[in-house]
Amino acid sequence: MLNYSTSEENYIKAIFHLQHADGTVTTNELAGELRTKPASVTDMMKKLKIKKLVHYEAYHGFRLSNEGKKLALLIIRRHRLWEFFLAEKLRFSWEEVHAVAEDLEHVSSKKLIDKLDEFLGFPRFDPHGDPIPDSHGRIEASKQVCLQDLPLNKTATVGHVSDQSPAMLELLSHKKIGIGTKLEVKRKFGFDNSLEIKIRQQAPINISEQLSKNIFVKYDE
Amino acid sequence: MLNYSTSEENYIKAIFHLQHADGTVTTNELAGELRTKPASVTDMMKKLKIKKLVHYEAYHGFRLSNEGKKLALLIIRRHRLWEFFLAEKLRFSWEEVHAVAEDLEHVSSKKLIDKLDEFLGFPRFDPHGDPIPDSHGRIEASKQVCLQDLPLNKTATVGHVSDQSPAMLELLSHKKIGIGTKLEVKRKFGFDNSLEIKIRQQAPINISEQLSKNIFVKYDE
DNA sequence: AAATATTTTTAGACAAACCTAAATTATTTT
DNA sequence: AAAATAATTTAGGTTTGTCTAAAAATATTT
Ligand SMILES: [Mn+2]
Ligand SMILES: [Mn+2]
Ligand SMILES: [Mn+2]
Ligand SMILES: [Mn+2]
Numbered sequence: 001m002l003n004y005s006t007s008e009e010n011y012i013k014a015i016f017h018l019q020h021a022d023g024t025v026t027t028n029e030l031a032g033e034l035r036t037k038p039a040s041v042t043d044m045m046k047k048l049k050i051k052k053l054v055h056y057e058a059y060h061g062f063r064l065s066n067e068g069k070k071l072a073l074l075i076i077r078r079h080r081l082w083e084f085f086l087a088e089k090l091r092f093s094w095e096e097v098h099a100v101a102e103d104l105e106h107v108s109s110k111k112l113i114d115k116l117d118e119f120l121g122f123p124r125f126d127p128h129g130d131p132i133p134d135s136h137g138r139i140e141a142s143k144q145v146c147l148q149d150l151p152l153n154k155t156a157t158v159g160h161v162s163d164q165s166p167a168m169l170e171l172l173s174h175k176k177i178g179i180g181t182k183l184e185v186k187r188k189f190g191f192d193n194s195l196e197i198k199i200r201q202q203a204p205i206n207i208s209e210q211l212s213k214n215i216f217v218k219y220d221e
Numbered sequence: 222m223l224n225y226s227t228s229e230e231n232y233i234k235a236i237f238h239l240q241h242a243d244g245t246v247t248t249n250e251l252a253g254e255l256r257t258k259p260a261s262v263t264d265m266m267k268k269l270k271i272k273k274l275v276h277y278e279a280y281h282g283f284r285l286s287n288e289g290k291k292l293a294l295l296i297i298r299r300h301r302l303w304e305f306f307l308a309e310k311l312r313f314s315w316e317e318v319h320a321v322a323e324d325l326e327h328v329s330s331k332k333l334i335d336k337l338d339e340f341l342g343f344p345r346f347d348p349h350g351d352p353i354p355d356s357h358g359r360i361e362a363s364k365q366v367c368l369q370d371l372p373l374n375k376t377a378t379v380g381h382v383s384d385q386s387p388a389m390l391e392l393l394s395h396k397k398i399g400i401g402t403k404l405e406v407k408r409k410f411g412f413d414n415s416l417e418i419k420i421r422q423q424a425p426i427n428i429s430e431q432l433s434k435n436i437f438v439k440y441d442e
Numbered sequence: 443a444a445a446t447a448t449t450t451t452t453a454g455a456c457a458a459a460c461c462t463a464a465a466t467t468a469t470t471t472t
Numbered sequence: 473a474a475a476a477t478a479a480t481t482t483a484g485g486t487t488t489g490t491c492t493a494a495a496a497a498t499a500t501t502t
Contacts, residue, residue, distance in 0.1 A: 007459060027480055040460055042481055047458090059467055059480060090336040100330050107324045115311040228489060248450055261490055263451055268488090280450060280497060 001071065004051075006106045009075050010034060011044050012053060013105075015064055016072035017220070020157055020180070024061035073137035079105040080126035080133075081116050087127040088120065094127055129219060147185070147195065147207070147215040155184045156217035163214040175205060182220065222292065227327045230296050231255060232265050233274060234326075236285055237293035245282035294358040300326040301347035301354075302337050308348040309341065315348055350440050368406070368416065368428070368436040376405050377438035384435040396426060403441065 004012070014033045018025045027045075031038045049056040053068035064072060082104040086092040092100070114135055117123075124140065125131055133139040144159050158181045161172065172178065176199065186204055187196040193209035207215075225233070235254045239246045248266075252259045270277045274289035285293060303325040307313040313321070335356055338344075345361060346352055352361040365380050379402045382393065393399065397420065407425055408417040414430035428436075 005458080028478095036459095037461065038480065039462080039482080043459075086333070090333070090340050092332075092336065096332075100328070100333050103328045103330070104325075107321070107328075109321045109324070111313075111317070112307070112311070112321050115313065119311055226488075249448095257489095258491065259450065260452080260492080264489075 001074070003108055004071065007044070008048065008051075008053075009071070009106055011041075011048065012064065012068055012072050013075045013079075015054065015062065016069065016076070019063055020220075023180075024063045026061045070137055073133045073139060075105055076139075077133040077135075077137070078107075078113050080130060081113060081120065081123070083126045083128070084120055084123045084132070085116060088123075097127055141218075144216040144218050147197075147212040147217055148193070148209070150185050150217055152185050152188065155182055155220045157182050157220055158215060159218045160216040161214055162216065168211075168214065171211060175207070176202075177215070183217070222295065224329055225292065228265070229269065229272075229274075230292070230327055232262075232269065233285070233289055233293050234296045234300075236275065236283065237290065237297070240284060245284045247282050291358055294354045294360060296326055297360075298354040298356075298358070299328070299334050301351060302334060302341065302344070304347045304349070305341055305344045305353070306337060309344075318348055363439045365437040365439050368418075368433040368438055369414070369430070371406050371438055371440075373406050373409065376403060376441045378403050378441060379436060380439045381437040382435055383437065389432075389435065392432060396428070397423075398436070404438070 011030070011034065014030055015025050018029055018033060027038045027041045031041045034041075045054060045056045045062055048054045048068070049062075052065055053071060054062045054064055056062035079101045082101040083097040086097040086100055087094065117135065122134075123132060129143070131140040145156075150156055158177060158179055160179070161168065177183070181199060183197050183199045185195050186198050188194075189196075193212075195207045195212050196204045197207055198204045232251070232255065235251055236246050239250055239254060248259045248262045252262045255262075266275060266277045266283055269275045269289070270283075273286055274292060275283045275285055277283035300322045303322040304318040307318040307321055308315065338356065343355075344353060346364055350364045350366065352363050354360040366377075371377055379398060379400055381400070382389065398404070402420060404418050404420045406416050406418050410416075414433075416428045416433050417425045418428055419425045
């Protein structure tokens with residue numbers, strides 16, 4: 001695996017995370033994620049296409065190539081191992097680890113990361129509960145959780161719906177919820193166990209207990 | 222302390238190390254050390270002067286300001302703490318630690334470094350025997366080692382002679398060895414524990430066991 | 443004290459990564 | 473199917489850090 005710049009790595013990682021929701025990622029989505037401007041994203045996509053890390057056709061979004069996916073998993077491996085190190089060994093708190101790992105993840109020595117992994121005892125989840133890819137880039141499916149059990153204000157992605165009847169699917173499509181939809185539970189009403197959820201920038205909507213029990217989500221990064 | 226780029230930090234650190242030899246550092250020296258070109262050094266010195274990290278007058282060399290010295294010691298602190306971590310915790314070998322620390326030293330979180338220091342038990346020397354500055358930038362004189370114990374081909378500077386009798390000093394001056402002499406041990410003969418040493422560009426000379434046991438040197442960076 | 447050699451700086455260029463503003467393409471509304 | 477809107481790309485510019493080649497300053501010889 002060749003060496004990539006910090007910027008290239010941040011783009012690749014961001015595409016990987018966004019891809020989990022949609023299939024292909026758009027210029028504006030990525031610009032938003034990276035707090036950069038759409039024009040900068042276009043510039044970078046041209047470069048990453050030449051380097052064969054993404055598939056990209058002008059005006060039609062992009063997705064990672066196999067090579068790109070491998071790189072993304074490597075960067076995520078580094079990031080999460082450092083997060084584990086910071087929390088476990090240096091006693092950083094839960095919320096502090098991310099910012100520092102954002103820098104450490106770009107130190108690219110393969111040996112460093114593999115030895116760190118060993119030193120830490122081959123941990124399988126980072127301090128946020130996200131799975132850590134192994135040295136071959138293999139990653140466990142992150143635990144799916146029923147929407148009823150998702151903590152408030154934690155963004156998650158719909159990964160599975162257990163009831164797939166037409167009635168259920170009709171309701172889901174009416175509420176614009178599907179596999180890959182990113183959402184957040186804002187409130188939980190004890191009276192009927194209904195949830196107020198927020199999808200992207202849209203206004204909050206309500207979900208009944210029956211519906212929420214059939215929706216399974218996985219935590220986002 | 223503000224944040225500086227990786228490049229700026231590498232320049233500052235290199236000036237600090239070169240300064241130990243001469244008082245002021247020249248454009249060509251620094252370009253050689255950093256494997257860059259003299260024109261690039263001039264460009265950077267103008268910038269570092271504006272940022273008040275160096276004193277610099279065109280055509281007359283440069284040296285670190287107090288602010289620059291503080292920054293250099295901070296970078297060296299990071300570098301050596303990471304070297305210690307790599308050797309001690311990740312079981313990297315002696316020679317491998319430097320290259321990786323060269324990258325890790327630029328991750329600038331103050332908390333990261335202070336917590337790392339604590340985790341490592343506040344080590345005072347890195348794996349090469351060089352002293353580690355404390356969190357206030359204070360640094361001990363570097364560890365002195367008997368010439369007999371100096372590894373082969375490691376440049377070092379004579380720092381102390383334990384026997385100071387006239388006979389000893391006569392022999393030393395004949396061999397042109399004094400405090401500050403830079404040398405390297407090229408061979409060690411098991412038969413009589415005599416050493417073949419090299420001083421600068423001169424032809425190698427021989428030193429008896431008795432003499433070498435009274436010469437103490439400190440490693441060069 | 444000139445002449446010569448060496449060192450250093452300047453001038454001008456380039457790649458990476460970003461930006462703003464304008465042009466283009468795609469999507470949605472009417 | 474136009475028109476209006478939104479998304480995306482292009483054009484052109486900036487900053488950082490590098491380079492080569494030429495000019496200027498300093499140091500060394502003669
Ligand atoms: Mn990052
Ligand atoms: Mn995490
Ligand atoms: Mn470095
Ligand atoms: Mn060292």
